Amino acid sequence: MADAAHPDLFSFLHIDLNSFFASVEQQLHPEYRGKPTAVVPTMADTTCCIAASYEAKALGIKTGTRVGDAKKICPEIILVNGDHAEYSRFSHAIAVAVEGVCPVAHTPSIDEMVCQLMGRERQPPAARQIALAIKQAIKDKVGETLRCSIGMAPNRYLAKIASDMQKPDGLIGLLPSQLPRALAHLELRDLPGVGARTEVRLKAKGVNTMTDLLALDRNGMHKLMDSVWGDRMYHWLRGHDTGDNGAPVPSELQKSLGHSHVLAPEHRSQEGAWAVAHKLLHKGAMRLRMEKFYTSSLSVTIKYALTREETARVSKTKQHTSGIRHAGWGMEARFRPCQDTLSLLEALQGCWKQRPQEDLHQKPFFVGVTMRNLIPEDEMQTRLFEEPGNRSQLSATMDKLNLKYGHTTLHFAGMLTAKEAAPTRIAFTQIPVQYGTDWM
Structure with a gap:
């Protein structure tokens, strides 16, 4: 009880x-x-x-x-x-449908939403009726193929766990009186925040099962995790209200922004890879300005596919999730903080010229462009002299047209052959934002 x-x-x-x-x-x-x-x-x-x-x-x-x-x-x-774009539109439509039943308090990702219950809504029968009404609202107002699993719990952390316990179309509740024994059958990897590396680290410390983990007291959990995360997890798993309601530990200020792309077969050449890298930079630079950041660092990553014979000759190779054995290369450029596309393109060109030219680096299949050391726009000091060529004004004009007609309407010629390549990818953990006509 x-x-x-x-x-x-x-x-x-x-x-x-x-x-x-x-x-x-x-x-x-x-x-x-x-x-x-x-x-x-x-x-x-x-x-x-x-x-x-x-x-x-x-x-x-x-x-x-x-x-x-x-x-x-x-x-x-x-x-x-x-x-x-379609997945983003559906995500927002589902949020509207859910809002019609219960306010959405948090949106952790494109396919997740969290509702906070108040007053009598917290009673198990009432909470269950709300959950069932949400399921019906999604089906009626968005589409019959859209189903969801809903977890009910005293904190966000447990609610997330419960939502994964029965799929598809599940409805599971974890009450304080059932905790922590109701979690004993789970695997360590079932806990949010416990990935492959953390699991290895826990097992190295003698924690092999959920039963082992739940047997620890608060000090033991703190020592195990070597941080306040252990204290929080101890309380979350027992249904306690820690003040943050089981939310993920907030991250610091955003540190990077970028895009990567596995090249389609027609772009797996030096020219194709450059065009796609140019497109990725174009998108990243526009996002940088929309999200009101400057950057002082740009890194480029290229992965090159290897044949079996080449793999046998190279001492250090890696395997991509696609199964392709590859050799990798990367470089970072540092410069005065900027946010205009032309300056960033010059940095990208400087890195690109330094890429390896050996036989093992002739079949690119992956390109990534990342801007780091982000500085909020309002923290930038006013410059005494503006950059040459009114580059900021040029970027602002490009943004105005691209927001109105689509983000590839006006662009530099280098990305022309890849204009339709590297479309905006699915944001698993980042909530999509609509900039003009496009979701990014």
Whole structure:
């Protein structure tokens, strides 16, 4: 029985949209319904599925499955090129539907929402009715293929755990009187914040199961995690209100902004890689200005595919998630803080000229461009002399037109051959923002 300090009440609902991207595609295309469907970033066997429908998951195809392997498992699988704008629109429509039942307090990602319950809503029967009403609202107002699992708990951390305990279309509640024993059957990796590296570290310290973890007292958890995260987790797992309601530990000021892309086969050349890198910079520079940052550092990463013979000759190679063995190269340029596209393009060109030219570096298949050391616009000191050529004014004019007509309307010629390549990708942990006509 729950004690007086921790009565059996739910304070949070965590809504997790099941197979979200694939479900959106099946909503948009009725002919896909009931059939194995996977969303991919580009139509290439070497890339990976970024989402799979329930039918595909039943066959063993899941997020991260290589497209070539998915075809072997299910030759008739329907592959769909991901449409970031559609998923963003559906995410916002679902938020509106949920808001009609219960206010959305937090949006951790494009396919997750959190509602905070108040007063009598916290009573288990009332919370369950709200959860069921949310499910129905999503089905009625957004689409019948859109289903969600909802976790109910006394804090956000437990609500997230509960939402993962029954899929698809689940509804699980974790009450204080059931804790922590109701968690004993979980794996360590089922806990938010415990990834592969953390799991290895915990096991190295003798914590191999949830039972081992739950047996620790607060001091033991603090020592195990070597930080206040251990104290918080101790209380969260017992349903306590720590003041932050089980929310993830807030990050510091944003440190970087960038884009990366696995090249489509037609762009796996030096010229194609440059055009795509140019496109990534164009998008990143526009986001930099929209989010009101300056940057003083730009890094470029290129990964080159290797044949079996080349792999045997190279002592250090890595394997991409697509299965491609590769050699990598990267470089960082530092410069006076700026936010205009032309200055950033000059930095990119300087790095690009330094890329390796050996035989092992002739087949690029991945490019990444990242701006680091971000400085908020309001912290920048006014310069005595403006940059040459009115570069900021040029970027502002480009932004004005691109926001109105699409972000590739006005651009530098170097990205022309890749204008349609490297579309905006799915934001798993970043909430999409609409800039003009585009979601980024």
